[in-house]
Amino acid sequence: GEDVEQSLFLSVREGDSSVINCTYTDSSSTYLYWYKQEPGAGLQLLTYIFSNMDMKQDQRLTVLLNKKDKHLSLRIADTQTGDSAIYFCAESRTGGYNKLIFGAGTRLAVHP
Amino acid sequence: DTAVSQTPKYLVTQMGNDKSIKCEQNLGHDTMYWYKQDSKKFLKIMFSYNNKELIINETVPNRFSPKSPDKAHLNLHINSLELGDSAVYFCASSQGTSGEKETQYFGPGTRLLVL
Numbered sequence: 113g114e115d116v117e118q119s120l121f122l123s124v125r126e127g128d129s130s131v132i133n134c135t136y137t138d139s140s141s142t143y144l145y146w147y148k149q150e151p152g153a154g155l156q157l158l159t160y161i162f163s164n165m166d167m168k169q170d171q172r173l174t175v176l177l178n179k180k181d182k183h184l185s186l187r188i189a190d191t192q193t194g195d196s197a198i199y200f201c202a203e204s205r206t207g208g209y210n211k212l213i214f215g216a217g218t219r220l221a222v223h224p
Numbered sequence: 225d226t227a228v229s230q231t232p233k234y235l236v237t238q239m240g241n242d243k244s245i246k247c248e249q250n251l252g253h254d255t256m257y258w259y260k261q262d263s264k265k266f267l268k269i270m271f272s273y274n275n276k277e278l279i280i281n282e283t284v285p286n287r288f289s290p291k292s293p294d295k296a297h298l299n300l301h302i303n304s305l306e307l308g309d310s311a312v313y314f315c316a317s318s319q320g321t322s323g324e325k326e327t328q329y330f331g332p333g334t335r336l337l338v339l
Contacts, residue, residue: 143326149265154314155330162324198265210326211257211280214267 118201118215124222130188132218134201139182141203145212146175146186149198158186158199188220196222227251228331230315236337237305244301245334247315254320255279256298257328258290261312273298274321305338312336 116136124130136144142163147155161168161175161184168175174187188195198217204210228249237243249256257280258270272280273292287303298315312333319325 142323145327147330154332155267155316157327157329160327200267204326210321211269211272211282212259212267212328217265 116201116203116213116215118199118218120216120218122218122220124191124220126191126193126222126224128191130191130195130220130222132186132188132199132201132220134184134186134215136182136184136201136203136213138203138205138213139179141205142210143204144175144177144184145202145204146173147200147202147214149200149217151197155200191220191222193222193224196220228315228317228329230313230331230334232334233332234335234337236339238339239305239307241305242301242303243305243336244299245313245315245336247298247300247331249296249315249317249329249331251317251319251329253317253329254295255318255326256292256295257316257318258298258300259314259316259330261314261333263311267314271298271300279321307338310336310338 118134145160146158148158172189176185198219200217201215202212231246255274257272261267270284271290276292289301292298314333315331316328318328
C-alpha cells in the first residue's frame with residue numbers, strides 16, 4: 113500500500129532525548145524527509161536524508177535510516193518546550209515525477 | 225522575506241460558492257504543488273506543476289482546477305464548494321523534480337471552512 117506509518121503521540125520530559133519513528137513502503141524512494149508543524153502554522157523542513165546514507169546529524173537532530181527494514185527515525189537531543197509540535201515523516205515517491213507521501217504525524221509533547 | 229506565500233490565510237464560505245486560493249514563491253523554483261491537510265492532519269498531494277506544465281494530478285474532483293500563470297505562481301480554484309472541502313490547503317515549491325532539487329518548501333497554509 114501507500115502507507116507511511118508513524119506512532120501518533122510521544123511525551124518526553126524537557127532535557128531528555130526524543131525519538132520519533134517512521135516506517136515507509138517504497139524501497140526505491142530516493143529521499144526521506146522530516147517536517148515540523150507547530151499549531152496553526154505551516155510545515156517547516158527540518159532535515160532530509162538520501163537513501164544511500166544511514167545517518168545524518170544536524171545540531172540537535174540525528175536521522176537514522178535502516179533501508180533494509182524501511183525504518184527511519186528522528187532523534188532530538190536535549191528536547192525543549194519549543195520542540196512541541198507535530199512531526200511528519202515523508203518519502204519521495206519516484207516513478208515519473210516525485211511526490212511526497214506523508215505519515216499521519218507524531219504529536220510530540222514536552223513537559224517540565 | 226516570505227519564501228512561499230499563500231492568500232488568503234483564512235477563508236470561510238458557504239456551500240455552493242466558488243473560491244480561489246493564491247500561491248507565490250520567490251525562490252526561483254521551477255516546480256510547485258498543492259496539498260490538502262484534513263482534520264486529522266493527514267496530508268495528501270493534489271497537483272504539481274513544473275515550468276507551468278501540469279505533471280501530477282491525483283484523484284481530485286474536477287471542481288478543483290489549478291492554474292499556473294507563470295513559474296512563480298500556482299493558484300487553486302474550487303467550484304461548487306462542499307462541506308468535505310473544509311481543510312487546510314498547503315502550497316509548496318521545489319527547485320526541480322530530481323535529486324536534492326526535489327526538496328519541497330511549504331507555505332503557511334490556507335484554512336478553508338465551508339459552512
